[in-house]
Amino acid sequence: MIVGVTGGIASGKSTVARAFAALGVPWVDADDVAREVVEPGEPALAEIAARFGGQVLQADGSLNRRALREIVFADPNQRLWLESVTHPRIRQRILAHLERLQRTGAPYVLLVSPLLFESGQSEMVDRRLVIDVPESVQLARTAARDDVDEKQARAILAAQMPRSERLARADDVIDNSGSEAALAAQVAELDRRYRELAENR
Ligand SMILES: CC(C)(COP(=O)(O)OP(=O)(O)OC[C@H]1O[C@@H](n2cnc3c(N)ncnc32)[C@H](O)[C@@H]1O)[C@@H](O)C(=O)NCCC(=O)NCCS
Numbered sequence: 001m002i003v004g005v006t007g008g009i010a011s012g013k014s015t016v017a018r019a020f021a022a023l024g025v026p027w028v029d030a031d032d033v034a035r036e037v038v039e040p041g042e043p044a045l046a047e048i049a050a051r052f053g054g055q056v057l058q059a060d061g062s063l064n065r066r067a068l069r070e071i072v073f074a075d076p077n078q079r080l081w082l083e084s085v086t087h088p089r090i091r092q093r094i095l096a097h098l099e100r101l102q103r104t105g106a107p108y109v110l111l112v113s114p115l116l117f118e119s120g121q122s123e124m125v126d127r128r129l130v131i132d133v134p135e136s137v138q139l140a141r142t143a144a145r146d147d148v149d150e151k152q153a154r155a156i157l158a159a160q161m162p163r164s165e166r167l168a169r170a171d172d173v174i175d176n177s178g179s180e181a182a183l184a185a186q187v188a189e190l191d192r193r194y195r196e197l198a199e200n201r
């Protein structure tokens with residue numbers, strides 16, 4: 001059984017994944033896979049460099065993520081182009097990672113992705129778990145963590161599915177507006193349910 005875990009920027013997906021991992025559940029993180037497909041030597045990086053030039057590369061030839069972030073979240077057309085180059089490759093690698101994890105004998109596995117619904121990855125999973133927080137909490141946690149200013153954080157939020165739509169597509173919801181302890185308790189409860197569901201499949 002594959003559980004898709006999603007939520008907008010800084011909703012708490014990685015924190016949730018770590019809590020499941022502590023209970024023995026392995027996961028694939030789409031943001032990590034997205035990094036793999038633009039490593040030096042990868043065809044996607046060559047396509048990005050051909051379109052945007054040296055401004056999106058560091059001196060060592062690796063991707064300047066901050067520069068590319070500033071371009072794509074200021075212009076939806078550039079973002080759609082970047083997604084057309086990266087998403088098919090991300091999808092292929094996610095499938096390979098999931099197959100590998102499913103062979104480990106874990107009771108179920110997680111696909112953690114900010115764009116589970118937006119990029120069609122939800123078809124790869126059996127259940128959809130949404131990590132839910134109000135936008136104000138997302139903005140505050142993004143500001144506390146990243147080198148992203150508020151204008152850019154709002155642009156990233158605007159590129160993602162609205163909260164209400166995400167909630168409408170959820171099979172399960174974790175409310176992460178409280179403490180990390182409250183989050184861990186919700187994860188433990190869901191883990192019991194998922195083990196039962198996986199056993200009865
Ligand atoms: C634009 C890039 C270079 C910025 O890199 P950076 O290191 O600053 O951010 P990082 O990759 O860690 O992403 C941080 C968060 O931004 C949001 N985000 C990233 N890409 C997108 C997107 N295409 N649409 C909406 N939100 C996005 C997500 O919430 C993500 O968790 C990078 O996000 C990227 O290559 N994006 C395109 C690939 C993609 O869609 N990745 C999302 C997972 S499939």
Ligand SMILES: Nc1ncnc2c1ncn2[C@@H]1O[C@H](COP(=O)(O)OP(=O)(O)OP(=O)(O)O)[C@@H](O)[C@H]1O
Pocket residue numbers: 007008009010011012013014015016031114141142145176177178179180183
């Ligand atoms: N319940 C909580 N209380 C306080 N801080 C939290 C809580 N949950 C997560 N955080 C913090 O909020 C930030 C975002 O959490 P996390 O990295 O897990 O989110 P994410 O959804 O994986 O983010 P992204 O996809 O944008 O990388 C982190 O700094 C994390 O420590």
